[in-house]
Amino acid sequence: MSEADSVASQPDNANVYDPAAMQERWLPVWDELAPFRSGDPEDPRPSKYVLDMFPYPSGDLHMGHAEAYALGDVIARYWVQRGFNVLHPIGWDAFGLPAENAAIKRKEDPAVWTYENIATQKASMRRYACSFDWDRVLNTCDPEYYRWNQWLFLQMYSRGLAYRKDSAVNWCPTDQTVLANEQVVDGKCERCDSVVTKKKLNQWYLRITDYADRLLDDMSQLEGQWPEKVLLMQRNWIGRSTGANVDFAISGRDEPVTVYTTRPDTLYGATFFVVAADSELAAELAADGPAEVEFAEYLETVKKASDIDRLATDRPKTGVFLHRYATNPVNGEQLPVYASDYVLADYGTGAVMAVPAHDQRDLDFARAFDLPVRVVVEADTDPAVTGEATADDGIHVNSGPLDGLGKEEAIKSIIEQLSAQDGGDTAVNYRLRDWLISRQRYWGTPIPIIHCSTCGEVPVPQEQLPVKLPPAEGLDLQPKGSSPLGAATDWVNVACPSCGQPAKRDTDTMDTFFDSSWYFLRFLDPHDDAQAFDPDQARKWLPVDQYVGGVTHAILHLLYARFFTKVLHDMGLVEVVEPFARLLNQGMVQMDGSAMSKSRGNLVRLSDELDVHGVDAVRLTMVFAGPPEDDIDWGDVSAAGAKKFLARAWRLSGDVTSDPGVPAADGDMELRKATHRLVNDAQIAVDSHRFNVAVAKTMELVNATRKAIDSGCGPVDPAVREAVEAITVMLSLVAPYTAEDMWSRLGHQPSVARAGWPVVDEALLVQDVVTCVVQVQGKVRARLEVAPDISAADLERLALAADPVINALEGLEIRKVIVREPKLVNIVAS
């Protein structure tokens, strides 16, 4: 009995795949080596920035994190293997409501809960073998971070990009509290079920609408690099439309009222006029008129019911006639003015000209209020009869000078006419609103403004930053419509920096989206206490080459980060105008067809999976399950299977009997060709983010190597070592523990993470025989082994001579032969 046999038949610990032991062995080694440290200024490698969306520290990591970080890690580790200095940082998005709610429940400072969770997640990330640069960790709730939030806010303030105004917020009259949109369920308070109303508060805004055009236009840079879906969602969110403003004189009012329309060409079809019920204009037009009482009642019902009814589709149109008339500027017609909630107060000017024939909403209203419908664009059907407004292009009628024109010409013509009489012009409108950043909550960045009765709003001087949060102790964190910080009297009362008189701090905190809008810049040096970030470092690292995260942030976070980048560009601090060159939205991890949740009873705990299958098997399962942007159903995939494969690969490293450094050129050619072809395939797959395919190629190579050892060239052949070393490096992207252990068993020093991607020898990619398929009538009848450089004529001759082809052609006459040498011949016969 040979020694190898005895090992195989009596497995001892040295030859058993043991993930827990590997974790034990390699984690301390990696801590020591820090193979992913990226901060050496002398590092000669070209740089790349791979960024995972940073987590919210609400408990331990879950399966969703495991997927996202597995994918980000493949990318980061791949570029390290390809010889890049990869910046792959992590931090925590640590401010926000969940911490505050947990604090209220546990009656302790939100910081305690937050830092506990950060420690837990950090330990899990280490175990999960994320290739993060641990020198660059940041927490947004640390003063050394939010200090620069405040600095940025003041920069924006001085540039006129941060301002205060009154605005309506969701208000629960029972709980006396402001509610976030997420806390409003079906128009009702999620806690007490009372109907949510609106309340006016004076709040801080960022003027993102100033950047609407650039946010839209710069998306051309992202085309093909970001998911099309995300770009589309952003476009819709910004919602740019072009049309015209048209002035209408209103009876009993000095100033005309401007309306915005995308169809000024239908102006002759206007038969009434509508103002938003909840607009100031409506209140003004109703005041002291015959409709005053009716309007007041209507407004009450609108305010009460709006959020509930918003969700109803096809809700009937309601409104109040205000006993006023608007004058159509082109024909002098008197149009009755209505107030209705189908017109939005905060879009356009809050007033519209109603053209029922060509706008469905106007038509619905006209039918409800028995108002005339006048067709001004020819169509096959009559809206007054069908109840369907026609919105297509067509020839204009009943439109005076516009008669006979098409849509575009008519628009051009009417705008010329209006601007000539100074009654209107082209106009652009956006759905995007300015960004409300005020939060009346404790656990966020204090807004660095001091309110002085004589000086007004006074920015906190830079040398006084950060404005630190006062201790939570003694403060009532329950939401009540004003910030808990208001009760911290020692903190609130300060001397005005400008005049020295007693003044008060602003007590609002910032939306946490502010924190995450620039964190990718802070990673360049999270501990720099002289500046938010170093513009030279930004020049070196930006833009982020690859951003990885969930599609949940498709709009807000990504839009805000793009906005900040443009502001910083305008300040001369960054060169780029777009922060994230490429975006990958990973799918979600589900269980049995639906999102995992405790209440549904289908929650899979990451730590349990790691205990049972090992870190590498879980990571491999995530990566191999399918395309990264697809959802994974954990019930459909097999972490046990992944572990089995890893063990199979790992055993190869124990079978290699040649020494490290043996010249591969002397090895078995068949295996060598397989190795180089599959490494090449895997490389192409990783480059195009088809990680599941890259894993499949690695599996093929494992199978080929197993076969070569058992029934081919044998374990001592140098080609076996070459193949197993290639497998090890390929696996290092997905299964770092297994790969490190294999690398060591192969006689190398750690870390395999820096071993370098195998160099593909192009010469080994050329095949000396290829299989040619011979089809008759499109059906495969024969396969020929031919030289890759065979001539078309030779191939045709060979094909026609093959027995199955001759049989298939019996009784038929050849019409045409298509030859695509060297892979295919198709014979057409009849």
Added chain:
RNA sequence: GCGGGAGUGGCGGAAUUGGCAGACGCGCUGGAUUUAGGAUCCAGUGUCGAGAGACGUAGGGGUUCAAGUCCCCUCUCCCGCACCA
């Protein structure tokens, strides 16, 4: 309603420019080895058919020597927006 994406074996999924459909894996079947196996190794596995063969990428039509891939129509599912004038 509007917009977008997707339908391939029992399952997850592969498939340069149109050129062998089902790579790789899970599951299953059989075999070898084993005291044992949730270990390992080997073989098989789209459907129908005993077989040759026929059929087969949601359904229907089309272009082509050739279609999962291109064009038209229909169905189903998922996602986003939802009175934005």
